[in-house]
Amino acid sequence: xxxxxxxxxxxxxxxxxxxxxxxxxxxxxxxxxxxxxxxxxxxxxxxxxxxxxxxxxxxxxxxxxxxxxxxxxxxxxxxxxxxxxxxxxxxxxxxxxxxxxxxxxxxxxxxxxxxxxxxxxxxxxxxxxxxxxxxxxxxxxxxxxxxxxxxxxxxxxxxxxxxxxxxxxxxxxxxxxxxxxxxxxxxxxxxxxxxxxxxxxxxxxxxxxxxxxxxxxxxxxxxxxxxxxxxxxxxxxxxxxxxxxxxxxxxxxxxxxxxxxxxxxxxxxxxxxxxxxxxxxxxxxxxxxx
Amino acid sequence: xxxxxxxxxxxxxxxxxxxxxxxxxxxxxxxxxxxxxxxxxxxxxxxxxxxxxxxxxxxxxxxxxxxxxxxxxxxxxxxxxxxxxxxxxxxxxxxxxxxxxxxxxxxxxxxxxxxxxxxxxxxxxxxxxxxxxxxxxxxxxxxxxxxxxxxxx
Numbered sequence: 434x435x436x437x438x439x440x441x442x443x444x445x446x447x448x449x450x451x452x453x454x455x456x457x458x459x460x461x462x463x464x465x466x467x468x469x470x471x472x473x474x475x476x477x478x479x480x481x482x483x484x485x486x487x488x489x490x491x492x493x494x495x496x497x498x499x500x501x502x503x504x505x506x507x508x509x510x511x512x513x514x515x516x517x518x519x520x521x522x523x524x525x526x527x528x529x530x531x532x533x534x535x536x537x538x539x540x541x542x543x544x545x546x547x548x549x550x551x552x553x554x555x556x557x558x559x560x561x562x563x564x565x566x567x568x569x570x571x572x573x574x575x576x577x578x579x580x581x582x583x584x585x586x587x588x589x590x591x592x593x594x595x596x597x598x599x600x601x602x603x604x605x606x607x608x609x610x611x612x613x614x615x616x617x618x619x620x621x622x623x624x625x626x627x628x629x630x631x632x633x634x635x636x637x638x639x640x641x642x643x644x645x646x647x648x649x650x651x652x653x654x655x656x657x658x659x660x661x662x663x664x665x666x667x668x669x670x671x672x673x674x675x676x677x678x679x680x681x682x683x684x685x686x687x688x689x690x691x692x693x694x695x696x697x698x699x700x701x702x703x704x705x706x707x708x709x710x711x712x713x714x715x716x717x718x719x720x721x722x723x
Numbered sequence: 724x725x726x727x728x729x730x731x732x733x734x735x736x737x738x739x740x741x742x743x744x745x746x747x748x749x750x751x752x753x754x755x756x757x758x759x760x761x762x763x764x765x766x767x768x769x770x771x772x773x774x775x776x777x778x779x780x781x782x783x784x785x786x787x788x789x790x791x792x793x794x795x796x797x798x799x800x801x802x803x804x805x806x807x808x809x810x811x812x813x814x815x816x817x818x819x820x821x822x823x824x825x826x827x828x829x830x831x832x833x834x835x836x837x838x839x840x841x842x843x844x845x846x847x848x849x850x851x852x853x854x855x856x857x858x859x860x861x862x863x864x865x866x867x868x869x870x871x872x873x874x875x876x
Contacts, residue, residue, distance in 0.1 A: 435743065437743070438741070441788055464789075467785065467786075468781075472765035472784065475765050476765060484742070486789060512778070535854065536769070536832075536853060536854025536855075537835060537836060537839065537854065538769065538781050538835070538854060539854065542781070542784070622853050
């Protein structure tokens, strides 16, 4: 229950960090908040030769409001996102999800970049990046690139990142006008990983749904979008029959596991129930007729 | 070994540390401040919670080497046996501990919760405490103590 020995390096700039990663040739891990990495080290599930500490990198902890988007630096702590007025105003569904992220002591230290890169299938932040069509910003010795969240999240603890690449930030487009949202999660205890969680946005125009987005965490090897349910909703007004059909489609969109916390059947059941609740809340918040 | 300089409960310490030394073990083993308890060593039980530059954090998930220049506060900063802090006094008054193993982490967590959240309802208090495991009390008395500390805030 003590971490194995490692060489400790402090990166003073993004360029220095990715140079250290490149030099280590896959033998290094980035130490950001460490709220997932250090437990894995303590359990000795990982034995990296080198840890590159990025906590002292200047200029990577920020939440910046731009015209159509909110830009968040990779070293921003969960608590900063949870309490940001810009997030509350423009991405209230993200604000609601952040309240479910672990506990205050974890949210004080854990980072946005770390959570996205760790990509736990039951974590809220990767699911929110997928729901909100976020863009991940990545640096490497070869320069900078961006990747859409849907292309970034590959599987359980697996993302489209080379060994010498570092996530530097994430860009969340603001919700369009007339957009309602819903977020529902069930976990064993508050702050535990989700048995299942569902996030929804509904953009409503002239009493019908112009755009529907549904993202699900905890019920597949990665966060998933319920594309068929989204397609069913588009162009329609939400009534009980359509709600049932969308919940059925959401259940069909996931392939959950059985583990000691919940059975696959129960997780699939939860996805249906939580999708129904989140859709109803989103429809109501969009100001649609009851 | 890397030399770090940090303050713990207002006292400056300079020590050479191995990179893999956890903050919890630095506090207990290197500095002899055994008020911070070590339970699970993987960030689940909350017993080792301390304040780092004012924010509550798990000392089992931080390396001492990372904290050069930081200010740490542990349970020893709160009060003494004959002069309990108001929060400690609320725990004593409500019998919010039995074996006491989780108590240092509870106290440091609640210190941060009281600064950051309204804790207006029992549900909010329970959510705030959800990252700290207690196997004795059933939590009722801890919630009552936090209620008292909140009202006295």
